[in-house]
Amino acid sequence: MSIRIPAEEIEVSEEVDLLVIGGGAAGCAAAVTGARLGLRTSLVGEMPFLGGMSTGGCVGSFCGVYMLDSAGSIQPLTGGFPQEITQTLLGRSDAIGPIPYRDTAVLPYVPVGLKRAFEERVRAESRLRVRLHSKLTHAEVEAGVIRGVVIQTREGRVALRARVYVDATGDAILSRMVGAPIIEGEEVQYPSMMFTMQNVDVGAAIASVPKLDEILEAHYESEGLPRKSGNLIPTGRPGEIIVALSRLELNGRPVDAGLEHELSWAELEGRHQAQHLCEFLKAKVPGFSDAFLADYAARLGVRETRKIIGEYVLCEDDVLGARDFEDGIGRSAWPIERHVAGGETFWRFLDRGQSYAIPYRCLVPRDVSNLLVAGRCLSAESAAFASVRLLGPCMLEGQAVAAAAQRMIADQASAANVDVDRLRATLTELGVPL
Numbered sequence: 001m002s003i004r005i006p007a008e009e010i011e012v013s014e015e016v017d018l019l020v021i022g023g024g025a026a027g028c029a030a031a032v033t034g035a036r037l038g039l040r041t042s043l044v045g046e047m048p049f050l051g052g053m054s055t056g057g058c059v060g061s062f063c064g065v066y067m068l069d070s071a072g073s074i075q076p077l078t079g080g081f082p083q084e085i086t087q088t089l090l091g092r093s094d095a096i097g098p099i100p101y102r103d104t105a106v107l108p109y110v111p112v113g114l115k116r117a118f119e120e121r122v123r124a125e126s127r128l129r130v131r132l133h134s135k136l137t138h139a140e141v142e143a144g145v146i147r148g149v150v151i152q153t154r155e156g157r158v159a160l161r162a163r164v165y166v167d168a169t170g171d172a173i174l175s176r177m178v179g180a181p182i183i184e185g186e187e188v189q190y191p192s193m194m195f196t197m198q199n200v201d202v203g204a205a206i207a208s209v210p211k212l213d214e215i216l217e218a219h220y221e222s223e224g225l226p227r228k229s230g231n232l233i234p235t236g237r238p239g240e241i242i243v244a245l246s247r248l249e250l251n252g253r254p255v256d257a258g259l260e261h262e263l264s265w266a267e268l269e270g271r272h273q274a275q276h277l278c279e280f281l282k283a284k285v286p287g288f289s290d291a292f293l294a295d296y297a298a299r300l301g302v303r304e305t306r307k308i309i310g311e312y313v314l315c316e317d318d319v320l321g322a323r324d325f326e327d328g329i330g331r332s333a334w335p336i337e338r339h340v341a342g343g344e345t346f347w348r349f350l351d352r353g354q355s356y357a358i359p360y361r362c363l364v365p366r367d368v369s370n371l372l373v374a375g376r377c378l379s380a381e382s383a384a385f386a387s388v389r390l391l392g393p394c395m396l397e398g399q400a401v402a403a404a405a406q407r408m409i410a411d412q413a414s415a416a417n418v419d420v421d422r423l424r425a426t427l428t429e430l431g432v433p434l
């Protein structure tokens with residue numbers, strides 16, 4: 001049996017310069033920057049809130065915003081939108097640090113504080129319309145140009161049209177809909193269910209972090225733990241720790257969060273796993289004996305699903321070789337951090353004081369002229385992706401595609417033909433070190 005869906009012709013209800021699909025960290029950076037640069041902008045997000053994994057996935061620390069210099073001191077790296085957001089959070093005690101972590105540095109934050117920071121920024125832009133609870137379902141493409149998209153809202157389907165589209169869905173949803181080439185067949189990283197514990201003796205818990213991997217390793221088999229290493233992230237709020245110890249495996253491989261049945265299974269299994277980990281922490285890790293599980297992340301933490309094949313594919317040598325690119329749109333120095341099989345996490349670090357440039361071409365899908373991507377669906381091989389997928393780079397990419405959209409509109413250029421010197425000049429004005 002099949003169900004017939006009647007064909008529908010939908011009048012375009014809004015025409016904008018820039019349409020951003022996906023309200024995660026990358027999408028927020030793109031939409032806010034686009035509006036600030038004078039573009040009539042719309043942001044479409046399927047969730048009821050902004051931030052994607054950074055808030056709903058409760059990841060809990062900014063990585064890739066700082067680096068260690070050759071003397072081992074922590075230095076800011078990104079400038080621009082990531083710096084603006086982190087400074088806001090620090091000013092409100094919604095973040096603490098930056099603090100050293102595994103030969104690099106991170107900034108732990110309070111997820112609800114980050115939601116607020118994103119929301120304040122979108123609300124401040126009169127040229128920006130935000131549509132929440134709205135899911136991209138269709139796109140029409142003709143001769144390599146996106147003509148319009150359809151979103152499913154609470155009132156039914158709505159058609160939108162833009163001069164430039166940004167795929168910030170994390171899963172390359174729009175890119176796939178319009179037939180842009182996608183990297184196929186690579187093993188993706190394992191997803192995790194983050195959760196928050198309260199009434200923790202934070203001092204004791206943090207003092208145990210250097211020994212955490214040893215404790216996990218010792219109990220990995222006997223307690224059926226999902227990981228042999230992990231992290232306990234203090235939010236700075238009294239007694240509160242975000243726990244990064246879960247990992248979702250199905251039949252000896254990572255859950256494919258691009259598949260409905262696997263994603264549904266992993267949401268339920270992840271929360272079950274969190275409960276088990278909570279009991280383990282209370283029993284075995286100093287500081288947790290009186291703690292309780294305050295909440296699970298609102299959604300499964302998905303590191304990687306589908307990525308585009310762009311005009312350039314970032315590779316491991318680019319990252320570890322600290323390569324510069326003439327079309328660099330910002331810098332990253334986060335190590336290669338891969339969540340792999342057997343409960344392991346694989347790390348490879350750049351030399352201290354080294355960083356690499358993120359090429360604009362990694363944000364330009366092939367075969368579609370008015371589409372850009374930002375965030376974790378960019379064009380990168382899996383090893384390079386394991387470095388560039390973090391929050392600092394994702395927000396830099398969002399900022400860069402908005403500046404690129406401005407150039408595309410001003411110069412009537414396709415995404416692939418953007419004047420990168422002028423794009424980089426705009427990014428410099430926005431405070432991004434290149």
Ligand SMILES: Cc1cc2nc3c(=O)[nH]c(=O)nc-3n(C[C@H](O)[C@H](O)[C@H](O)COP(=O)(O)OP(=O)(O)OC[C@H]3O[C@@H](n4cnc5c(N)ncnc54)[C@H](O)[C@@H]3O)c2cc1C
Nearest residue numbers: 022024025026046052053063136169170301302375376391
């Ligand atoms: C468990 C875990 C731990 C992590 N830890 C850290 C960390 O400590 N530090 C760090 O810097 N990074 C960390 N990361 C990585 C980082 O969180 C992500 O790579 C980053 O947040 C991705 O941002 P994004 O905007 O590209 O994608 P996402 O945050 O995934 O946002 C995509 C948005 O698009 C929306 N969307 C998708 N499809 C549609 C559609 N059809 N219509 C409308 N909207 C749609 C989604 O709902 C979502 O809101 C972690 C990731 C995970 C999963």
